Amino acid sequence: MPSELFKGDEAEAVAAFVARCGDQPGLKNCKPVKGGLTGDAAKGQDGFADLGCVGCHWADDTDPIGPTFVGLHGSKVKLADGRTITADDDYLVSSILEPDKDIVLRYARGTMSGRVQPGFVTHGQAKQIVAYIKTLK
Numbered sequence: 001m002p003s004e005l006f007k008g009d010e011a012e013a014v015a016a017f018v019a020r021c022g023d024q025p026g027l028k029n030c031k032p033v034k035g036g037l038t039g040d041a042a043k044g045q046d047g048f049a050d051l052g053c054v055g056c057h058w059a060d061d062t063d064p065i066g067p068t069f070v071g072l073h074g075s076k077v078k079l080a081d082g083r084t085i086t087a088d089d090d091y092l093v094s095s096i097l098e099p100d101k102d103i104v105l106r107y108a109r110g111t112m113s114g115r116v117q118p119g120f121v122t123h124g125q126a127k128q129i130v131a132y133i134k135t136l137k
C-alpha cells in the first residue's frame, strides 16, 4: 500500500479491518454483501472504500474511530450539543458534505473533517453512500 494513503490511526484502523475481515468475508460488515448490491448502493459501497471512509467507519462490534453505519439509517442519533435527531437522508448527506456541522456525542470534532473537507465528496457520491448505508441493517 502506498505510504501516503493512510496515516497514523487510519493506517491502524485499515490494518484492523483487514485483520478482522481478511479471512472471514462472511462476518457482518465485511463485504461483499450476499448477491451483490446494485445501482446507487453498489456505487456507494465503492465510494465508501475508495474515498477512505472505510478507514474509520468499518466496525459494528468493536471500537471504531467513527460511528458504525450498521443500523444508522433511521436511527436516533445523540449529538454533542444535546439534540437528538433522526438519521434520515438529509442528515446523512449533510454529515458527509459538512462533517463539522453536527457532531455525534462522544466523538471528537475534527477527526472526520481532518480527512474529509467540504468539497472532497460530491453531492452525488454522498447520495450513493447514503443508499449504501441504508443496506446496512
Ligand code: HEC
Pocket: 010, 048, 051, 052, 053, 054, 055, 056, 057, 065, 066, 067, 068, 072, 077, 087, 092, 095, 096, 099, 100, 102, 103, 104, 107, 108, 109, 110, 111, 112, 115, 116, 121, 129
Ligand atoms: C478520519 C476518520 C474518518 C473518516 C476518514 C471518515 N469519517 Fe465519518 N465520522 C468520523 C467521526 C469521528 C464521526 C463522528 C463525529 C462527527 O459527527 O463528526 C463521523 C461521522 C460521520 C457520519 C455521521 C454518523 C452518525 O452516527 O450520525 C457520517 C454519515 C459519516 N461520518 C460518513 C462518512 C463518509 C461517507 C466518509 C467517507 C467519505 C467518512 N465519514 C470518512 C470519522 C471519519
